[in-house]
Amino acid sequence: MSKKLLLKDAHVEGIRYFETYRKQGGYGAAEKALKMTAEEILEEVKASGLRGRGGAGFPTGMKWSFLAKPEGVPRHLVVNADESEPGTFKDRYLMEFLPHLLIEGMLISSFVLGSNVSYIYIRGEYSWIPDILEEAIEEAKAAGFLGKNILGTGFDCEIYVQRGGGAYICGEETALLESLEGKRGNPRLKPPFPAVKGLWERPTVVNNVESIAAIVPIIDITGAEYAKIGVGRSTGTKLISACGNINKPGVYEIDMTITVEEFIYSDEYCGGIPNGKKLKACIPGGSSVPIVPANLLLKTVNGEPRYMNYESLADGGFATGTMMGSGGFIVLDEDQCIVEHTMTLARFYNHESCGQCTPCREGTGWMYKILKKIEKGEGKMEDIDLLWDIQRKIEGNTICPLGDAAAWPVAAAIRHFRDEFEWHIKNPELSQTQNYGLANYADPIPAAASN
């Protein structure tokens, strides 16, 4: 069983409220941290090896150390709660059920960064969660953990919640800052990076909800102890939001030492695939990371078991492996049509493109139209190569990573499931009514993964 750090008290009734959270030892890490210096806390975070949990996996301690500290200029912490990546719903769980964990993490982080006013930017559609967060903020303030002169340390900190308006692009940190400034969520060119010129051109750190929540156990148990959990550079625990064709969808906390096969099939986690169906493919890190067929998902390129951690999932790079990403784990069974699935993702990225860069604005729409045509049985064989060409021209050619996020699912689908695209084109009359079965694939699904 994986060690629980973030969700250890998630089952406690009333944990959403200050009194219960406090009884469970809540705000103990904050009390401990506020007796330390900012530099000491930063060293603990660095020692923990915590990598940003939003998807990019950049070391949090290092990111914090980049923050500029010009004399007399306010600095800000902004929590990125614009969770909009298909397959990812872990931050929602944290905010909904453990709001004080986030608030406590923000207090400690704000102290380190010298942020007296910090913001939570939350996706607009999570419209009931700001009420939960604001209630928690008021409770923390009433107990002296927010506001003026916190715990007599002389440190002041206010936290405010800002609702977005339903734009995926606002999960990109500079687009988020634009949105927080009351503008369209158009990403900014970097440099300057937010650590130098962020919110209102002030030095700003933007961190994911889970990353900030993880600061609490790091201070509780020390960075060194946190680093002992997990494996290699995948330290600590990771929240995985599992969905699709599995018996037990939900949010799981893992210590990154379990295999992918164990995660999908064991009763402790996803509980296998409904109705005894076979595993066809999986997107293990949110919709933007490359889809992988079952055989490559469960084994590395060397034929060893693949583990649920950053390094193992990325084994072999994009050509064969995939990525941990945000931990949005989407499982597809043998009945799923890869072309249709890819088409819905292309539609998503087309819809969510801010339109600022031509390759993304035009390319995402073009890919969606072609995929729709192929899915309807109206495609031509040369459309597959055209799709490949378009995604290549989007990747790496845009201001922000949305272009890459739109290109990778299409590239991986063609790379691993080209036969299925060809089948749709060769069998237009069957395209809408039948599925390209698993038996057609050259690589058999490993017996261990079969029910």
Place this chain on the structure above:
Amino acid sequence: MSETIAFKPESLEQVHKIMARYPEGRQKSALLPVLHIAQKEFGGWLDVPVMDYVAELLSIKPIEVYEVATFYTMFNMKPVGKYVLEVCRTGPCMVCGSEKILDHIRTKLNIKDGQTTEDGMFTLKPAECLGACGYAPMLQLGKFFHENLTIEKVDEILDLCREGQIDLG
């Protein structure tokens, strides 16, 4: 600006409270939260006089409000029904049968995507990922999510709407 457009006193108080969250001269940051309040208070959509009113409140130009309001999908730029059914259809929701849910609503209400029923009761809005992937298929109605949908559950929700029993928050 239309003379008749004004927030209720309690909403105006909320607006001023929101504006105070940002540094002096940065009141434009309050735009998204204020637009949410405006949309809720003025009939579920943002027409030009409402956006002009918001611009005046925040001391910004009307164009700054228009360009933001049209960028974000949560703001409606034309009238909508009393109940806006936002059905997620991306990736995991598609895998779990969102298209069947959408088809059922289209047929039952005799409307296409984006349309409103003749009685002004329902608008159907397919949505791209609402963050309920583990509880799919789902739809958002007002402030709340309705998850793990079945055709029967959708029928029940529509009936409750007609009876005025659904909480929009």
